[in-house]
Amino acid sequence: MNLRIISANLVVKLTSFYREKSAMLFTIAFPIILILVFGTIFMSQDNVSYHLCVQDLDQTTSSAQAVKTLELKGTFKITKVDPAVNATRYVIDNQVNLVLIIPKGYESSLMQRMTLNDVNASITIAYIYDPSSSSVATKMQILNSVFSLINQELSGKPPFIRSVQTSILTKKYRFIEFFVPGIIGMSVMTLSLFGTVNLNTELRQKGVIRKLSTTPITRTDWILSNILYQFILAVVSTIAMLLVSYAVFEVNLHIDAWLLGFILLDVFAFVGIGMILTRFVKEAQSAAAAANAISFPMMFLSGSFFPIELMPGFLQTLSKLLPLYYVNEGLRASMVFQDNMTALRYSAIIGAFVVVVFILGIIATQWEEGK
Amino acid sequence: MAKETEYAIEVERLTKRYGDLLAVNDISFTVNRGEVFALLGPNGAGKTTAVEIIDTIRTPTSGKVTLLGMDVTKKKHDIVPRIGVLPQGFSSFDRITVRETLRYYSRLFCCQNTDIDELIDLVNLKDKAKAQYRNLSGGLKQRLGIAIALVNDPEVVFLDEPTTGLDPRARREVWEVLLGLKNKGKTVFLTTHYMEEAELLADTVAIISKGKIIAMGSPGELIESNANYLAITLQSVDDRTFEIVRGMGFEPIHDNHKNIKVRVEHTDDVQLILNAIKSAGALYLSLDVRKPNLEEVFLKLTGEDLREDPPEKEAK
Numbered sequence: 166m167n168l169r170i171i172s173a174n175l176v177v178k179l180t181s182f183y184r185e186k187s188a189m190l191f192t193i194a195f196p197i198i199l200i201l202v203f204g205t206i207f208m209s210q211d212n213v214s215y216h217l218c219v220q221d222l223d224q225t226t227s228s229a230q231a232v233k234t235l236e237l238k239g240t241f242k243i244t245k246v247d248p249a250v251n252a253t254r255y256v257i258d259n260q261v262n263l264v265l266i267i268p269k270g271y272e273s274s275l276m277q278r279m280t281l282n283d284v285n286a287s288i289t290i291a292y293i294y295d296p297s298s299s300s301v302a303t304k305m306q307i308l309n310s311v312f313s314l315i316n317q318e319l320s321g322k323p324p325f326i327r328s329v330q331t332s333i334l335t336k337k338y339r340f341i342e343f344f345v346p347g348i349i350g351m352s353v354m355t356l357s358l359f360g361t362v363n364l365n366t367e368l369r370q371k372g373v374i375r376k377l378s379t380t381p382i383t384r385t386d387w388i389l390s391n392i393l394y395q396f397i398l399a400v401v402s403t404i405a406m407l408l409v410s411y412a413v414f415e416v417n418l419h420i421d422a423w424l425l426g427f428i429l430l431d432v433f434a435f436v437g438i439g440m441i442l443t444r445f446v447k448e449a450q451s452a453a454a455a456a457n458a459i460s461f462p463m464m465f466l467s468g469s470f471f472p473i474e475l476m477p478g479f480l481q482t483l484s485k486l487l488p489l490y491y492v493n494e495g496l497r498a499s500m501v502f503q504d505n506m507t508a509l510r511y512s513a514i515i516g517a518f519v520v521v522v523f524i525l526g527i528i529a530t531q532w533e534e535g536k
Numbered sequence: 537m538a539k540e541t542e543y544a545i546e547v548e549r550l551t552k553r554y555g556d557l558l559a560v561n562d563i564s565f566t567v568n569r570g571e572v573f574a575l576l577g578p579n580g581a582g583k584t585t586a587v588e589i590i591d592t593i594r595t596p597t598s599g600k601v602t603l604l605g606m607d608v609t610k611k612k613h614d615i616v617p618r619i620g621v622l623p624q625g626f627s628s629f630d631r632i633t634v635r636e637t638l639r640y641y642s643r644l645f646c647c648q649n650t651d652i653d654e655l656i657d658l659v660n661l662k663d664k665a666k667a668q669y670r671n672l673s674g675g676l677k678q679r680l681g682i683a684i685a686l687v688n689d690p691e692v693v694f695l696d697e698p699t700t701g702l703d704p705r706a707r708r709e710v711w712e713v714l715l716g717l718k719n720k721g722k723t724v725f726l727t728t729h730y731m732e733e734a735e736l737l738a739d740t741v742a743i744i745s746k747g748k749i750i751a752m753g754s755p756g757e758l759i760e761s762n763a764n765y766l767a768i769t770l771q772s773v774d775d776r777t778f779e780i781v782r783g784m785g786f787e788p789i790h791d792n793h794k795n796i797k798v799r800v801e802h803t804d805d806v807q808l809i810l811n812a813i814k815s816a817g818a819l820y821l822s823l824d825v826r827k828p829n830l831e832e833v834f835l836k837l838t839g840e841d842l843r844e845d846p847p848e849k850e851a852k
Contacts, residue, residue: 173643177629177636184631184668371627376684378593379621380644381613 166389170382174390178364179397192398193405196352200345200406203470204414207340215304218255218264220246225272232267238311252293262298265308266291278319342418345410346496347469349424352406353399353431354463354489358456360395361439366452369443384530388440396432403428423499423508430512431492433519440526463489488522491515543602544569544692544723545590550599552585559585561747562599567740569691572714572724574738576731576830582747583727584624584696590725591621591694604691617645620685624696624727626678630670634661634680637669638687645688659683659713675706682713692723699733711736731830741830745838755830762836763828768806770796770813771822780812 182189217235221228236243246255252264268288277286290312294301317324368374377387403424410416438459446452464470466480467489473481484490495511498504545567552560560582567573575583588594590601592612601608603615628637635652642650656665659679664672672680678698685693698714699707707730714737717724728734734741735755742752751758769791770777781788781798786809788798800806806825813820 167646169646170644173640177632177640180636181629181631372623372625373627373629375593375623376621376626376628376681377644379591379616379619379623380641381616381646382644 167381167383167386170386171390171393174382174387175393175397178390178394182394182398192356192402195355196348196402196406197409199348199352200409201413203344203348204341204410207344215241215300215307216244216261217241217304217308218244218246218259218261219267220248220250220252220255220264221267222248222269223267223271224248227272227275228267231271234315235265235308235311238314241307252291256293256295261295262301263292263294263304266293339414339416341410341414342416342501343472343497344470345406345416345418346500347467347493349403349406350427350431350467350489350492350496351464351469352402353428354435354492355460356398356402357395357432357435358439358442358460359453360398361391361436362442362446362452362456364391365439365443366446366448370448384527388436388527388530392432392436395436396429399428399432400425418500419503421499423505423512424496426512427492427495427499427508427515430495430515430519431489433523434488434492434515437519437522437526441522441529444529463487466490468493488515488518491518542569543567544571544604545573545725546600546602547586547590548600548602550586550589550601551597552582552589552594553597558747560589560596563744563747563749564599565742565749565752567723567725569723570721571739572718572726572737574734574741575725575727575744576729576734576741576834577727577744578729581729581744583729583744586744587694587696587725587727588623591619592616593621593623617688618691620688620690620693622678622681622685622693622695622698624700626681628669628677628680628684631668633666633668634672635665637680638683641684642687650687650689655683655686658686658716660709673706675702675709678702678706678710679713682710682717686717690722692725693717694725696727697729698726699728699730707733731834735830743830743834743837745834750837751833758830758833759828762833765799765801765828766803766806767826767828767832768796768798768800768809769824770798770820771824774819776816776818777813777820780816780818781809784809784812 182192219232219235221232232243232245235241244261246252246264252266256262256264267290271288274286274288277283290308292305292308294305365374407418407420410418439456442452442455442459446455466473466476466484467487468484469489473484473490476484491511491514495508495515498507498511543566547566548564550560550563551558563586575586577583585594589596590603590608592603592608592615595609604618606615608615629640632640634656638650638652638655642652656662659682661676661679661683664676667676669677669680682695682698685695695714699710702710711733714724714726718737724737726734726737739754740752741755741758742749743758744750751762753761778788778790778796781796786798786800786805788796791797798809800809810823
């Protein structure tokens with residue numbers, strides 16, 4: 166290992182990167198765009214509010230009060246529908262997925278129940294809905310639970326079963342704070358894998374590697390300088406993502422040495438996989454396709470974008486075989502839960518993977534033209 | 537410690553096989569220190585395979601190559617700092633400037649004392665010192681490649697087809713650089729399929745065909761021993777001239793422009809032919825008499841045209 170040679174390589178790679186504006190923009194802008202897009206989506210999920218159309222056929226003070234209760238208890242944004250229009254037509258014409266109809270006689274039935282205590286007095290609320298909409302079932306569930314609550318209050322008896330919610334976390338976290346570590350893990354994977362595969366196949370195809378093989382640089386020097394280069398890019402990219410996350414979404418994440426540790430393990434793992442790919446893929450274009458074939462499933466199955474618990478059982482088992490899963494979970498353990506033991510366990514698993522992949526990568530890297 | 541020999545390179549029974557293809561077939565030769573040695577042959581003849589084994593890029597199937605007194609398969613680590621290589625199809629980092637590229641390679645060789653400016657002057661790239669590699673023309677790229685091959689002040693310089701793909705002007709510019717190396721007394725191992733390049737630059741030429749060396753010597757020796765005749769070209773002749781020359785026992789041929797080409801063994805034969813044409817009152821516009829060149833030597837030895845590019849068989 167020759168530090169002078171490694172630093173010379175590093176300077177050349179960083180200079181090339183700096184001068185290739187589009188690559189630099191992609192490296193830093195792409196993860197930031199992901200954070201902004203998904204962050205905005207998940208921010209609204211933290212304070213979810215559904216749109217609800219209500220047609221009040223009763224037009225009384227009580228029915229108006231009922232609409233207000235729905236707005237408050239169901240956190241709905243209410244649109245009032247003219248009682249004169251046909252509700253089914255309204256759903257079709259206005260492309261809404263649900264219209265709730267308060268029937269005529271709501272107030273009189275309510276008075277009958279409350280003042281005369283007539284248990285036979287009741288009303289039927291109608292849902293006119295479009296079953297093809299994905300959110301309509303959730304809306305109806307929320308509405309049913311609001312109506313159950315009102316029914317229970319009208320009965321005048323206290324509820325028998327109550328619930329209390331206690332988070333396992335000492336602080337309240339939002340979804341964006343679980344999401345950011347996943348995006349860091351995924352971005353570092355993409356940078357390292359594509360960076361290694363693209364750079365090495367391009368340089369080999371152009372004959373630069375052949376020229377380098379006639380100089381004192383060794384395979385180890387070349388690989389180490391590549392690791393260092395990818396690590397610097399990964400750190401720069403992570404800093405950009407964190408700055409945007411803090412500035413735009415005011416995330417509350419814990420940053421310590423584990424973050425650097427997991428970035429380094431992520432870089433080693435995917436530079437290693439990249440080196441193995443480079444050995445078997447000759448052309449730069451097919452190399453990019455091969456890197457895509459590896460990174461895409463990894464991106465979606467490793468819990469970068471959404472929790473793996475949402476997936477079927479066999480996919481969850483598959484996820485636990487993927488290195489990125491342990492990077493993501495390790496980063497969450499350290500950045501969200503501040504759970505050093507879990508972070509240590511995941512770092513050990515990914516560390517063992519890194520050792521195997523990296524040794525295979527070194528063996529696979531063809532330096533001399535050889536045979 | 538390597539033993540110092542009078543030869544810079546000694547190749548003994550070198551063979552390289554790729555499956556069924558015998559790229560280099562049992563070749564042996566030596567290269568003296570300080571000489572320019574050219575391996576001349578058409579594409580696919582085995583030039584690049586041979587030079588890449590000698591300059592440590594590839595390993596041989598059998599045979600032995602000794603470079604600066606060291607076995608190339610065992611002492612690569614010791615050999616590399618003492619040689620400079622311009623591989624075939626040389627390329628460098630696109631967005632790095634000429635000066636930065638030279639500094640980079642100098643650092644790879646851990647040379648503290650490389651005079652980058654002197655190298656830039658040597659290959660005449662002063663105006664392009666700040667230009668990025670991707671913005672250089674083909675000829676400028678090759679000149680940079682030669683400068684890179686010199687950053688470690690090597691004892692032996694390997695140049696694999698340094699002018700292939702260049703236009704005639706760029707080729708001439710590269711030749712000027714190579715003549716500069718020759719004048720500096722460097723041992724230069726050159727591969728080329730341009731006979732004028734070998735003839736102009738080389739002290740010794742080895743002609744390689746189908747993996748075998750079929751002739752070796754100085755350009756003059758090769759011509760003398762393989763093409764000992766004079767080539768006469770008579771331009772714009774009238775119809776009788778052809779018959780007159782044939783009647784004298786020579787074997788004239790017409791070329792595409794109705795010129796006559798004829799080979800004679802002695803200078804006196806030229807005078808005899810001219811006298812016969814004059815006596816018959818026949819006409820010709822001009823006369824060219826010259827000694828044959830390496831291309832004709834190659835044609836005679838192999839039956840192949842040096843400039844033709846046969847199907848690429850050379851394994852990379």
